[in-house]
Amino acid sequence: VYCSPPTAVANVSQYACQRRTTTENHNKIFTDVMEELAESSEFNESKGPCLAFRRAASVLKSLPSAVHCLEAIQGLPCLGEHTKAVMEEILTFGRSFKVEEIRCDERYQALKLFTSVFGVGPKTAEKWYRRGLRSLKEILTEPNIQLNRMQRAGFLYYSDISKAVSKAEAKALGCIIEETVHWIAPDAILALTGGFRRGKEYGHDVDFLLTMPEMGKEEGLLLHVIDRLRDQGILLYCEYQGSTFDVSKLPSWRFEDMDHFQKCFLILRLEQGQVEGERGLQSDPGDSRGWRAVRVDLVAPPVDRYAFALLGWTGSRQFGRDLRTFAYKERQMLLDNHALYDKTKKLFLPATTEEDIFAHLGLEYVEPWQRNA
Ligand code: CTP
Ligand code: MN
Ligand code: MN
Ligand code: MN
Missing domain, CATH: 1.10.150.110 (DNA polymerase beta, N-terminal domain-like)
Known part of the structure; x- marks a missing residue:
């Protein structure tokens, strides 16, 4: 060999x-x-x-x-x-x-199954496993289990959202989000992020970043977008989180810390007819309802943080984790989705593009499609 x-x-x-x-x-x-x-x-x-x-x-x-x-x-x-x-x-x-x-292990199988439900993390999965539960049906029929709103949506749309989202479906959603956002604010800035920006063919959701060219104007935008999606009858679920962003705080080196931007985790209804390549296709009679549920994430940072948010939300997870570790260990800098801080100079380093951030870190620019680490 x-x-x-x-x-x-x-x-x-x-x-x-x-x-x-x-x-x-x-x-x-x-x-x-x-x-x-x-x-x-x-x-x-x-x-x-x-x-x-x-x-x-x-x-x-x-x-x-x-x-x-x-x-x-x-x-x-x-x-x-x-x-x-x-x-x-x-x-x-x-x-x-x-x-x-490991694949045959009962505990591994149960935890993998439970965490495949939207809104169920390892802690909840473990709790259910300890109570002797092994299947999704057992969870739904167990009288003493309290599901939160997100988990109820996770179970309700389970078969749809556990199915991969295709690039064509992501594109169709991009058109819907773009039309909705620009109907509200014609000058809004919208970008596809996450796995689809990295060129992946399939994903578990579709991620978007939106902002306004004028600082502060992004504040009410996300709630308007959500209202408009609801008016169109395509909002199946929405978990909204307001901004808790504090400009004076130093960036967090720990990758596990969530960012503080205004954001929402959605489940949207996508009509089959809106997806390129499936237009006019006779669908399988067993699956003839003509639409599917898709998970969508929207994040709305202020425009001066746009580049940091774009870099963080484009991923991959491992790429982002290593960027932050590299910044900390090799450059004595703190990087997160909000900002970059030079500990030696005691300075925040501003950026308007991802290229600026790579340059501050003394790294060669890596294109989004080369970040599938
Ligand atoms: N991310 C983040 N903060 C969050 C959630 C996600 O910074 N609160 C980042 C993740 O680190 C990831 C990117 O946003 O790099 C996209 O997250 P996700 O949609 O979970 O992963 P994808 O890479 O898009 O993969 P998939 O196709 O499975 O959606
Ligand atoms: Mn994603
Ligand atoms: Mn996501
Ligand atoms: Mn090759």
């Missing part, structure tokens, strides 16, 4: 923000397994191993070709003994026994 020499993989950075990762993943057989191991570690609250598996998967995703032998990954960062053992198993047997064991 041909093995590329170790030099072929030299100079791969430990930081995803110094790698270029397109949607073309040549090492899916490894990365799928590692992402399952990461998820299983997350369920066991093993944060260290979880991050280690995610980092390893991310490095492998950035490689220009498939790994065919262990020698080929020599010198690569973020691949620990544990990861290498899993890779060796896959290279030798074509499968990982460790991951197959």
